[in-house]
Amino acid sequence: MFPAIWSNRHAVATIAVIATLLSLPVLMHVVGLPSRDRVYTGIRVETGTGPLDERTIFQEKGPVDILFIGSSLMVRGVDMDYIQQQLSKQLGRPATVRYLALKWQGLDMQYMLMNDFLAHRQARLIVMNMPSLALNGDSPHIQAYRWMRWGEFPASTAGLSFSSRAAIYGAEVLGAPRQIVNYIRPNERIQNQQTVDKLGSQYEYGSVGYYGSKFVPEQQTPPAIPVDSMIAHGKADPNFTFDREALGPYHTEWARRIGALAREKNVPFAIIHIPEDTEQGMKVVPERMYWPQVVGIPSAPVIGIPAATLFRDVPEAEYDNYFYDQHFNDNGKEIFTHAIAPAILEVYANSVR
Amino acid sequence: MPTPSAKVNPLLMGIVISLSIAAIVLTLFITPDSLSVNLVYQAF
Numbered sequence: 001m002f003p004a005i006w007s008n009r010h011a012v013a014t015i016a017v018i019a020t021l022l023s024l025p026v027l028m029h030v031v032g033l034p035s036r037d038r039v040y041t042g043i044r045v046e047t048g049t050g051p052l053d054e055r056t057i058f059q060e061k062g063p064v065d066i067l068f069i070g071s072s073l074m075v076r077g078v079d080m081d082y083i084q085q086q087l088s089k090q091l092g093r094p095a096t097v098r099y100l101a102l103k104w105q106g107l108d109m110q111y112m113l114m115n116d117f118l119a120h121r122q123a124r125l126i127v128m129n130m131p132s133l134a135l136n137g138d139s140p141h142i143q144a145y146r147w148m149r150w151g152e153f154p155a156s157t158a159g160l161s162f163s164s165r166a167a168i169y170g171a172e173v174l175g176a177p178r179q180i181v182n183y184i185r186p187n188e189r190i191q192n193q194q195t196v197d198k199l200g201s202q203y204e205y206g207s208v209g210y211y212g213s214k215f216v217p218e219q220q221t222p223p224a225i226p227v228d229s230m231i232a233h234g235k236a237d238p239n240f241t242f243d244r245e246a247l248g249p250y251h252t253e254w255a256r257r258i259g260a261l262a263r264e265k266n267v268p269f270a271i272i273h274i275p276e277d278t279e280q281g282m283k284v285v286p287e288r289m290y291w292p293q294v295v296g297i298p299s300a301p302v303i304g305i306p307a308a309t310l311f312r313d314v315p316e317a318e319y320d321n322y323f324y325d326q327h328f329n330d331n332g333k334e335i336f337t338h339a340i341a342p343a344i345l346e347v348y349a350n351s352v353r
Numbered sequence: 354m355p356t357p358s359a360k361v362n363p364l365l366m367g368i369v370i371s372l373s374i375a376a377i378v379l380t381l382f383i384t385p386d387s388l389s390v391n392l393v394y395q396a397f
Contacts, residue, residue: 011365018372022379139382163382170382 024176025150025169034183036116039147041189042182045199049075049101051190052200053113056098063122065091066348068099068272069110070129075101075202076327077129077274079337086341087348099200105131106141107247107254108148111156114258118265125351126262127270127303127344130291131251134276134326138248140167145175156257164250206330210277210320218321218331222339223312225305230343232302235290239306242290252294259295268351269297272344273304275336277323280316283308301350303343310339 005011020027037058043050065087068074080097087095100113110128117123140148150172157165190196209215232240247255262269271291279286285304292300311319322332 005361005366005369007360008362008365011361011369015365015368015372018369018376022372022376166379167382170379173379 021176022173024180025172028149028176028179028183029151033149033151034179034186036119038182038186039149039179041187042178043102043143043146045190049103049200049202051196053100053102054189055193055196056100057113057116057120060098061121062096063124064098065095065123066097066125066127066344067117067123068097068101068127068129069113069117070099070101070272070274071105071109071131072101072103072202073105073132073134073274073276073327074099074129074272075200076205076324076329076333077336078272078340079333082334082337083341083344086345090345090349102141102143104142105135106144107131107251107258108144109141111254111258111261112147112153114261115153115156118261118267123267125268125270125348127272127347128258129272129274130255131247131288132274132276133245133288135247135251138250140164140171140250144168145171146178148172148175149179156254159253159256161249164253167250205324205327206333208324208329210323211325213320215329216318216321216331218314218318218335220314220331220335222335223309225309225339227342227346229309230303230305230340231347232285232304235293238284239309240285240287240302240304242287244286244288246289247294255291255294256296259297259300262295262297269295269300270347270351271300271302272340273302274328275305275307275310275332276326277320278326279307280311280319281308282306301347303340303347305336305339310336 005014037054040050040054040057045051066083068078068080078099080099084095084097087097100117102109102113107130114126148168148171150169157168160168190199207215207217229239235242246252259269271287273285273287283306285302285306287302287304291302292298311322314322322328322335328336
């Protein structure tokens with residue numbers, strides 16, 4: 001049988017290759033990492049809103065009135081143009097509403113987006129959607145190898161367990177060769193801004209029916225809901241539950257870091273619940289945990305509408321017309337945004353007062 | 354006749370095997386979810 005290692009020289013070469021690959025994240029940190037915007041350029045456009053995030057964080061200037069940060073649920077759940085239009089009316093001046101997101105859920109990812117943004121720009125209010133039950137397990141974000149680089153966010157990873165740090169390092173090892181390519185031959189930015197907007201809004205899912213069925217446009221008028229009932233008044237609010245499966249220690253730690261970052265930067269912070277297809281008929285907004293307590297900002301408002309209330313005028317058989325899977329299609333996005341907008345504006349008014 | 358690998362210094366072979374195990378263990382820390390989803394989306 002032909003041996004795997006046939007000489008001392010071959011053994012040394014094999015050791016050198018494996019050791020270099022395993023220590024590449026550290027070596028890159030020692031040599032000097034490329035700037036953070038390269039991380040976003042290196043994310044494949046098919047996997048999320050990387051180009052839009054890059055433009056929002058690194059290219060645009062000036063403060064933002066409301067910054068939404070979250071996963072694809074948020075991208076497909078909130079019509080940012082409508083919120084911006086309504087806020088402009090309320091303020092009597094052009095308002096700026098932006099969002100940052102990547103596909104798949106993870107508070108490590110949301111911390112990264114928030115941290116990068118606040119390092120470059122100011123936000124008057126940050127609104128986040130927190131992980132739903134769709135977040136399985138307690139490990140780094142699916143795309144973590146694309147944006148986690150060794151030596152970054154040191155204060156944030158300090159509280160993590162050894163296994164979590166090993167998971168992060170594993171992701172960094174996986175991503176390091178790509179980071180080198182980003183350094184040597186960076187992707188060009190997409191020059192067509194309409195393409196960036198389209199990719200960022202995940203427009204391709206707007207007119208898709210439930211799990212591939214025919215898309216049925218709905219003209220349902222959103223219900224008028226008292227603003228007060230869309231904002232949780234403490235843990236025992238009858239319109240909300242905060243007792244679903246708790247996050248594991250990894251994501252809980254990032255939730256704490258998000259809260260700490262908001263406090264450090266003195267940015268008002270709020271949480272929004274985006275309904276999912278499985279919530280049909282639910283009379284309460286189901287959240288996994290009482291987030292104000294978890295992030296360490298007791299005054300952080302939690303905004304949401306129970307699915308039974310949002311869809312009270314929608315026949316049961318037509319409920320699925322508002323989703324393309326667990327996410328809203330354009331039907332759902334519009335009815336939800338129009339219904340929840342007054343609560344968002346109220347939270348903004350209270351935050352900047 | 355001894356195989357060529359018999360000529361390799363046992364210490365070097367030990368290091369090769371240790372590093373290989375380290376690489377495998379590190380890979381196990383990256384969740385199967387992450388790997389499969391990224392393969393489906395061709396995200397690599």
